[in-house]
Amino acid sequence: MIDYILFDMDNTLYPESSGLGPAMRDRMNAFTADFLKVSPERAQELRRKYLPVYGTTLRWLQQCHGLEAVHRFMDEVHPKNIHAYIGKNPGLRRMIEDLPVGVSVLTNSPPEHAERILSELGIEDLFDHVFDITFNDYNGKPYESCFTKVLSTVAMEAHQVLLVDDVPDYLIPFRDLGGQILLMDETGRHRDSGLPSIREILELPDYLMEHQLISFQR
Ligand SMILES: [Mg+2]
Structure with a gap:
């Protein structure tokens, strides 16, 4: 869980x-x-x-x-x-709202870009924190100090936390710290990596239920 x-x-x-x-x-x-x-x-x-x-x-x-x-x-x-690339995503918003766990964003992007993206998607108000690249003085993922600072801020131990990311090189160091990981692999490019993966974010709830990581009260 x-x-x-x-x-x-x-x-x-x-x-x-x-x-x-x-x-x-x-x-x-x-x-x-x-x-x-x-x-x-x-x-x-x-x-x-x-x-x-x-x-x-x-x-x-x-x-x-x-x-x-x-x-x-x-x-x-x-x-x-x-807005030439992305837009409001009400399905994504509902999916995140329905998750029965705490959620934050951990991005290696700067704050201006993160704000722009999350507002464009219509999900900017859903997260406890948006940890951007300035959070750990520009030492983002995969620096261990970034992960440990995030974990202490959200008051969680690594094993309680799932990191969802499209970059295996960011996920593996988090797993090495004891964290749980899920690769976003839209094109199947990393299918030989052996890492648990989904192809798009809306597959997340089914993945969590199938792997008994979360139980939804419906
Ligand atoms: Mg990414």
């Missing part, structure tokens, strides 16, 4: 197929290419290599390449016209 759910936001609370996640990935590749003076393809290779280590492109560029323009980075990689 679980007592709490931590939701990743991007590509978890809205699908990758919305195009918003891929648009941000392309923007990060373009920013990185420009900053490091390499091709966008090379930028993508480097990001893939270092993301599991540093958690975010921002942290990697700061620690390894001296990036100081944090606000310029945040501004350039997060689109403002998100």
Whole structure:
């Protein structure tokens, strides 16, 4: 059984197929290419290599390449016209409202982007906390200090908490701490990972019931 759910936001609370996640990935590749003076393809290779280590492109560029323009980075990689990609999702809202456990968001995105996304989806008022990248001084997932600070803030032990995220490299360190994990794998890209997974967020209640993680009083 679980007592709490931590939701990743991007590509978890809205699908990758919305195009918003891929648009941000392309923007990060373009920013990185420009900053490091390499091709966008090379930028993508480097990001893939270092993301599991540093958690975010921002942290990697700061620690390894001296990036100081944090606000310029945040501004350039997060689109403002998100309504072109996503919109109100009443089904998602009902699903979260019906969960009989506490819920928070844990995202490596900046607060402005998180606010924009959650309001656009119409779910901004449903969470105890929205833990964004500033919460642990830009050391987000997969830093252990991020997870332990979140757990102490929500007053839960890792084994009581399910983390739902589309990035295996964020989930595995949380599992290593004793947490429960669920991969959002829309395209089946990680089907060989052996991690428990669902393909879209509205499958969550059935998953929780099937695995006896939650009992719904209906
Ligand atoms: Mg995500």
